[in-house]
Amino acid sequence: MKLKSIVFFLLLGFCQAWSQPLVFQSPNKKIAVTLEAIDGANKGEWFLKISHQSDTNVSEILPKINLGLSRSDQDFSKELLFLKASKPKMITEHYELPYGKKLVRDNQANEVVVSFENPSKAKLNLIIRAYNDGVTFRYEFPEKKGSYVVNDEFTAYQIPKESKRWLEKWNTANEGLYAESSEDKIQRQEWCYPALFNSSDKSSWFLLHEADLDRTYCGTKLSNKNDSNSYKLSFPDPADARGTGEPKPTISLPWQSPWRVITIGSLSDIVESTLVEDVSKPTDFKTTNWVKPGKVSWNYWSSNHGTKDFKTVCEFADLAVKMNWPYTLLDWEWDGMTNGGNLEDALKYIHSKGIKPLMWYNSGGDHTWVSSTPKDRMLTHQNRVEEFTKLKKLGVVGVKIDFFESEKQNMIQYYLDILEDAAQFEMMVYFHGCLVPRGWSRTYPNLMTYEGVRGAEWYNNVPEFTYTAPEHNTILPFTRNVVGAMDYTPVTFTNSQYPHITSYGHELALSVLFESPLQHLADRPEGYYNLPDEVKTFLKNVPTIWDNTKLIDGYPGQDVTIARQKDNSWYIGGISASECKEVTKKIKLDFLTEGTNYQALLIADGKHNKVFDIQNLVVNKNTIMDVKLLRRGGFAVSLIPMEK
Missing domain, CATH: 3.20.20.70 (Aldolase class I)
Incomplete structure (x- = not known):
C-alpha cells in the first residue's frame, strides 16, 4: 500500500489540490509535520507524522498519529475527502501571567487549517500548529448548528517500541507513580497525562498532553490496551465519580476540540516549555492584582x-x-x-x-x-x-x-x-484530588495550583512512598510539573506516619525544583524552627514565582538540577535518586550576568542525611561549583547579585 503525503512548505505558498508536495515546519525549521493518506488517494483515513532535528540528527519521533472523530449522527474518520489546506499563517504571541515558571511569555508558530468533508458532505477541519518547542492540533466542526454526542475520538499516537517511556497508570486523582518501560516491558492499560517519551535513537524527547479543555468536552486519557505501542485517546470510565455524569461529551456546533499537545526537543526544551499555556485561551479578567x-x-x-x-x-x-x-x-x-x-x-x-x-x-x-x-x-x-x-x-x-x-x-x-x-x-x-493542569491558569489566573500528583501527603498513606519517593521526585520535573503548577506539599525534615529516607538537602531542594505559586510547606513547626539559621533564611526568601527557568542537567529517575530566576537573583535545586553511591556534581553558572559577582549560599548534604554542609561563596558566570550529594541527596543554592 503506497503512502502519499501532504506536506506544507510555509515559505512557498499553499495548496488547493491534495497531491502537491508542500512542507509544514516550525519557525526554527527543527520540527516537521506531514499529513498522509493511508490509501494513496485524496479520500480515506488520514494521519500525521512528526520528525525532529536534534543537535545530532533528524529523528522521526512519531511515525503515525491516527486522526478522526465519531459523532452520534455520522463518522469523521474513514472516508474523509481532502478539500484544501489554508494559506499558512504565522501565530505570534506575547503575554504575561502573575505566576509560573516564566512570567513573560513569547511564542511563535506556523498554523495550517486542513479542510475535509465526509460522504454526507459534513465538514471537519484539522487545525495544526508547529511551534519551536512542539506540535499542537485540534479538530473543528465549522458548521453553524446542531447538537451531538461524540461517541469516540480516534486520535492515537504510534510509538516505536524501542522508545523509552515514563507513564503513570490511570487513576482519577492522578496520584500514581511513573514507571519507565520500553520494548518487552511495555504494559497495556490506561495512562494519565502527561506521558514522556525518548525517541528510538535517544536524540529527541516528547511529552504528550492536552490543553485548552473547556466545558464543551471531557478530559481524555491515553490507552494502549489494544496495541502496546499505540496510545489512543479514551474518554472517562463510566464508573468514575460513582457512576454520575455521562462519559461521552455532548457538543454544539460550531465546535473546537481541546488542543492535542506534543512538546518536543531536548530535556531542557521539555522542562522549560510553556506550550500548554501558550495554546490556551487568554484571560478576560480585568485585573489580577488580587492574585498573590x-x-x-x-x-x-x-x-x-x-x-x-x-x-x-x-x-x-x-x-x-x-x-x-x-x-x-x-x-x-x-x-x-x-x-x-x-x-x-x-x-x-x-x-x-x-x-x-x-x-x-x-x-x-x-x-x-x-x-x-x-x-x-x-x-x-x-x-x-x-x-x-x-x-x-x-x-x-x-x-x-x-x-x-x-x-x-x-x-x-x-x-x-x-x-x-x-x-x-x-x-x-486550589484544586486537590483533581485532574492535572490543562492550561486553565492562563484563562483563570485565580487558579493558583493543583494537586494531581503523588506528593508528600503519601507519607501519611502507605509505607511504600518511603522507598519510591527519591526516584519519583526526579521524574516529576520532566513530567507532571512541566504542564503546570504542582502542589506536592514539599520540604519536610521530620517524619509523618511513615518516614522519609531522602536527605535534608534533598528536601530543601524541592522548594526550588517543584513549581507552585501557592507552595504549601508541610512540616510541623519544630521541623522548621530547629533548622540552621541559613536554611531558615533560605525558606523565608525562596520565591514561588519565577521570571525564568533553566534545566541544568538531569535524567528522569536518576537526578535533576534546575535553576530559576526571580528579578536579578537565581536559585538552584538539585537532587539524586541514587540508592548506591554518592554523587559529585559540577554546576556551571554560565547563565549568570556577565561582569556581575554573586553572593552564593550553598546548602548541601553534610556528613549524613540529617545535617547540612553550608558554604558562603562569591561566584560569577565563569564559576563551576563542586557539590557533593549523598545517596538520595540534594542541595539548594541562592545567588544574589552583589553591589558593585
Missing part, C-alpha cells in the same frame, strides 16, 4: 485532624509569621474546631498576626464517597455565592477544593463554574 502567590503553612501532613484543634491552627499561624510566609491553610474539619476556640476565633487570631487564611472544602455531591466536612457548599452557583460572600466578610482569600474523582464533561463544567464564581469574589482557588 506565596508560601503557606499547612498542618495536615503532621496532624491529620489538626484543623479540628484551635491550638494547632494557632501554632501553624505562628509558624507562618516566624517564617515570613503570607498564608496558613485551614484543612478539612474546620467546621468542627474545638480545644479553645472555633473557626471565627481562629480567623481572628490569624488576622491579628498579619497573615491571611485559606480554607478547605469537600467538592460534595453524589460524585464522591468522601463524607469529610464541610461538604456541599461548593456544589451549585447559589451555594458558592453564599459561601464566597461569607468568606469575603471573614477575610478569607482562597479556597482548597477536594475530591472531584472524574474528568467527565459535567465535572469539567463544575471546575470552571467554581473558578468563574470565585473570580467574582476575587477568591484564589
Whole structure:
C-alpha cells in the first residue's frame, strides 16, 4: 500500500489540490509535520507524522498519529475527502501571567487549517500548529448548528517500541507513580497525562498532553490496551465519580476540540516549555492584582485532624509569621474546631498576626464517597455565592477544593463554574484530588495550583512512598510539573506516619525544583524552627514565582538540577535518586550576568542525611561549583547579585 503525503512548505505558498508536495515546519525549521493518506488517494483515513532535528540528527519521533472523530449522527474518520489546506499563517504571541515558571511569555508558530468533508458532505477541519518547542492540533466542526454526542475520538499516537517511556497508570486523582518501560516491558492499560517519551535513537524527547479543555468536552486519557505501542485517546470510565455524569461529551456546533499537545526537543526544551499555556485561551479578567502567590503553612501532613484543634491552627499561624510566609491553610474539619476556640476565633487570631487564611472544602455531591466536612457548599452557583460572600466578610482569600474523582464533561463544567464564581469574589482557588493542569491558569489566573500528583501527603498513606519517593521526585520535573503548577506539599525534615529516607538537602531542594505559586510547606513547626539559621533564611526568601527557568542537567529517575530566576537573583535545586553511591556534581553558572559577582549560599548534604554542609561563596558566570550529594541527596543554592 503506497503512502502519499501532504506536506506544507510555509515559505512557498499553499495548496488547493491534495497531491502537491508542500512542507509544514516550525519557525526554527527543527520540527516537521506531514499529513498522509493511508490509501494513496485524496479520500480515506488520514494521519500525521512528526520528525525532529536534534543537535545530532533528524529523528522521526512519531511515525503515525491516527486522526478522526465519531459523532452520534455520522463518522469523521474513514472516508474523509481532502478539500484544501489554508494559506499558512504565522501565530505570534506575547503575554504575561502573575505566576509560573516564566512570567513573560513569547511564542511563535506556523498554523495550517486542513479542510475535509465526509460522504454526507459534513465538514471537519484539522487545525495544526508547529511551534519551536512542539506540535499542537485540534479538530473543528465549522458548521453553524446542531447538537451531538461524540461517541469516540480516534486520535492515537504510534510509538516505536524501542522508545523509552515514563507513564503513570490511570487513576482519577492522578496520584500514581511513573514507571519507565520500553520494548518487552511495555504494559497495556490506561495512562494519565502527561506521558514522556525518548525517541528510538535517544536524540529527541516528547511529552504528550492536552490543553485548552473547556466545558464543551471531557478530559481524555491515553490507552494502549489494544496495541502496546499505540496510545489512543479514551474518554472517562463510566464508573468514575460513582457512576454520575455521562462519559461521552455532548457538543454544539460550531465546535473546537481541546488542543492535542506534543512538546518536543531536548530535556531542557521539555522542562522549560510553556506550550500548554501558550495554546490556551487568554484571560478576560480585568485585573489580577488580587492574585498573590506565596508560601503557606499547612498542618495536615503532621496532624491529620489538626484543623479540628484551635491550638494547632494557632501554632501553624505562628509558624507562618516566624517564617515570613503570607498564608496558613485551614484543612478539612474546620467546621468542627474545638480545644479553645472555633473557626471565627481562629480567623481572628490569624488576622491579628498579619497573615491571611485559606480554607478547605469537600467538592460534595453524589460524585464522591468522601463524607469529610464541610461538604456541599461548593456544589451549585447559589451555594458558592453564599459561601464566597461569607468568606469575603471573614477575610478569607482562597479556597482548597477536594475530591472531584472524574474528568467527565459535567465535572469539567463544575471546575470552571467554581473558578468563574470565585473570580467574582476575587477568591484564589486550589484544586486537590483533581485532574492535572490543562492550561486553565492562563484563562483563570485565580487558579493558583493543583494537586494531581503523588506528593508528600503519601507519607501519611502507605509505607511504600518511603522507598519510591527519591526516584519519583526526579521524574516529576520532566513530567507532571512541566504542564503546570504542582502542589506536592514539599520540604519536610521530620517524619509523618511513615518516614522519609531522602536527605535534608534533598528536601530543601524541592522548594526550588517543584513549581507552585501557592507552595504549601508541610512540616510541623519544630521541623522548621530547629533548622540552621541559613536554611531558615533560605525558606523565608525562596520565591514561588519565577521570571525564568533553566534545566541544568538531569535524567528522569536518576537526578535533576534546575535553576530559576526571580528579578536579578537565581536559585538552584538539585537532587539524586541514587540508592548506591554518592554523587559529585559540577554546576556551571554560565547563565549568570556577565561582569556581575554573586553572593552564593550553598546548602548541601553534610556528613549524613540529617545535617547540612553550608558554604558562603562569591561566584560569577565563569564559576563551576563542586557539590557533593549523598545517596538520595540534594542541595539548594541562592545567588544574589552583589553591589558593585
